[in-house]
Amino acid sequence: MTNTNHDTVAPIVLTNSSAPENKKPATQDSTSRYNFRNDAFWQQLPIWKEVDSKLFHNHLWQEKNAVTNISGLEQLIKNQVTDAFLKDLEDGHRLAPMSIRLTPYILSLIDWNNALCDPLRRQFLPLASEMEPDHPLLKLDPMGEQDDSPASGITHRYPDRVLFLATHVCPVYCRYCTRSYAVGLDTDSITKKKINSSTERWEPAFRYIESNNNIEDVVISGGDAYRLKARQITEIGERLLNTPHIRRMRFAKKGLAVLPMKIETDLEWTDAISRLSDQARKMGKSIAIHTHFNHSNEITAITARALGILYERGVVVRNQAVMLRGVNNTTEEIQRLNQSLAYLNIRPYYVFQGDMIRGVETLRNSINETIELEKATRGMIAGHNTPNFIVDLPGGGGKRDIHSYDYQDKTLGITVYSAPAVKKDKLFLYCDPLHTLSPSAQSFWTDPAARAELIKHLQERVK
Numbered sequence: 459m460t461n462t463n464h465d466t467v468a469p470i471v472l473t474n475s476s477a478p479e480n481k482k483p484a485t486q487d488s489t490s491r492y493n494f495r496n497d498a499f500w501q502q503l504p505i506w507k508e509v510d511s512k513l514f515h516n517h518l519w520q521e522k523n524a525v526t527n528i529s530g531l532e533q534l535i536k537n538q539v540t541d542a543f544l545k546d547l548e549d550g551h552r553l554a555p556m557s558i559r560l561t562p563y564i565l566s567l568i569d570w571n572n573a574l575c576d577p578l579r580r581q582f583l584p585l586a587s588e589m590e591p592d593h594p595l596l597k598l599d600p601m602g603e604q605d606d607s608p609a610s611g612i613t614h615r616y617p618d619r620v621l622f623l624a625t626h627v628c629p630v631y632c633r634y635c636t637r638s639y640a641v642g643l644d645t646d647s648i649t650k651k652k653i654n655s656s657t658e659r660w661e662p663a664f665r666y667i668e669s670n671n672n673i674e675d676v677v678i679s680g681g682d683a684y685r686l687k688a689r690q691i692t693e694i695g696e697r698l699l700n701t702p703h704i705r706r707m708r709f710a711k712k713g714l715a716v717l718p719m720k721i722e723t724d725l726e727w728t729d730a731i732s733r734l735s736d737q738a739r740k741m742g743k744s745i746a747i748h749t750h751f752n753h754s755n756e757i758t759a760i761t762a763r764a765l766g767i768l769y770e771r772g773v774v775v776r777n778q779a780v781m782l783r784g785v786n787n788t789t790e791e792i793q794r795l796n797q798s799l800a801y802l803n804i805r806p807y808y809v810f811q812g813d814m815i816r817g818v819e820t821l822r823n824s825i826n827e828t829i830e831l832e833k834a835t836r837g838m839i840a841g842h843n844t845p846n847f848i849v850d851l852p853g854g855g856g857k858r859d860i861h862s863y864d865y866q867d868k869t870l871g872i873t874v875y876s877a878p879a880v881k882k883d884k885l886f887l888y889c890d891p892l893h894t895l896s897p898s899a900q901s902f903w904t905d906p907a908a909r910a911e912l913i914k915h916l917q918e919r920v921k
């Protein structure tokens with residue numbers, strides 16, 4: 459779907475003062491084998507048939523036309539899908555931990571003629587028919603972020619780094635979000651913890667960071683820093699750059715994958731991040747964007763131009779993908795994604811094993827399925843563009859190489875990790891989804907006494 463040749467639409471010309479004049483971003487050349495999608499793909503949906511490329515490429519139009527509820531979505535796609543599919547979607551939505559929000563960009567990259575299998579549909583829109591039973595050890599906050607939170611919106615787990623949750627909103631809501639306890643609007647099943655983006659709420663977080671000299675590195679996330687205003691990006695960035703012990707900052711933004719045109723048309727925002735990046739470099743510090751592409755279908759000529767602008771301006775971009783069953787769990791797709799990212803000067807940094815969160819078991823791989831994919835992929839692209847395959851340990855052990863476990867029981871689908879530099883003497887258990895286990899292993903997990911006995915046994919065995 460992505461890498462086919464299409465009629466071209468004119469790129470928007472960047473007229474910003476800090477961009478070199480009369481120079482096109484160098485990312486896309488017409489002879490490239492990537493040939494990123496450059497047609498009027500949004501016109502496949504009747505409602506946007508008359509929308510021209512200038513309008514579609516404008517971030518304000520995208521935000522105004524974002525779909526934020528199930529009835530709006532149904533209006534949009536009712537002529538493209540069957541009634542049975544719509545019913546399946548409604549039922550799936552009622553059970554989901556995340557609310558709906560999708561940009562027209564992502565909605566129109568979904569192949570609605572094949573929506574059941576489409577990798578972008580699977581990331582954002584649940585179907586009741588594809589739900590799998592939750593593993594009994596799943597949690598709403600699997601990383602225990604709230605347990606390691608000394609101030610509102612701060613998670614302090616590693617000695618020299620903190621996570622700063624600056625907002626609870628994103629340009630889209632992903633089904634598998636690790637922060638479903640706080641991100642997005644309340645759903646039928648979850649009342650979210652409120653982490654709004656206001657200077658008053660941020661102040662205690664800033665003060666905590668400023669009073670801890672060991673902290674050198676801050677991840678600004680949420681929610682998605684893409685939805686912070688330019689002045690808020692500047693406020694956070696300058697406050698942290700002016701904190702002497704802070705050396706590195708990372709802004710987490712899925713936005714580049716789902717609303718890339720913002721970089722071209724929200725020049726105030728693009729200028730704010732570019733200025734911070736320049737300012738950091740002059741101070742001997744660093745700022746990077748950590749983005750979140752999961753599938754090569756998310757990448758179009760619009761993405762290429764956006765990334766070209768950031769690259770020209772010297773803004774470092776790294777990618778953190780999530781391994782998702784039915785989305786990117788093939789060697790071919792992981793390779794295609796990594797190569798496309800590398801071409802756009804985005805470093806493929808991590809592939810995360812799916813987190814143990816409720817309501818999205820259909821998207822999780824077992825640990826060994828992901829290990830096999832890692833082995834098959836390694837060597838296909840240069841080492842500096844090969845992502846690390848990571849498990850973010852349930853219970854707050856931090857990130858570990860997926861291979862680095864202490865013990866594994868393949869039959870019961872349980873893998874034990876330790877993280878001595880983060881939480882000494884604690885073991886962290888990652889459980890495979892039940893649907894990847896044999897019927898007898900599945901029935902083992904339904905017995906609370908057997909589960910407790912197993913966990914006790916593992917703790918003694920690994921000691």
Ligand code: SF4
Binds near residue numbers: 635636637681682
């Ligand atoms: S963009 Fe990130 S924070 Fe927002 S819903 Fe998706 S995974 Fe969660």
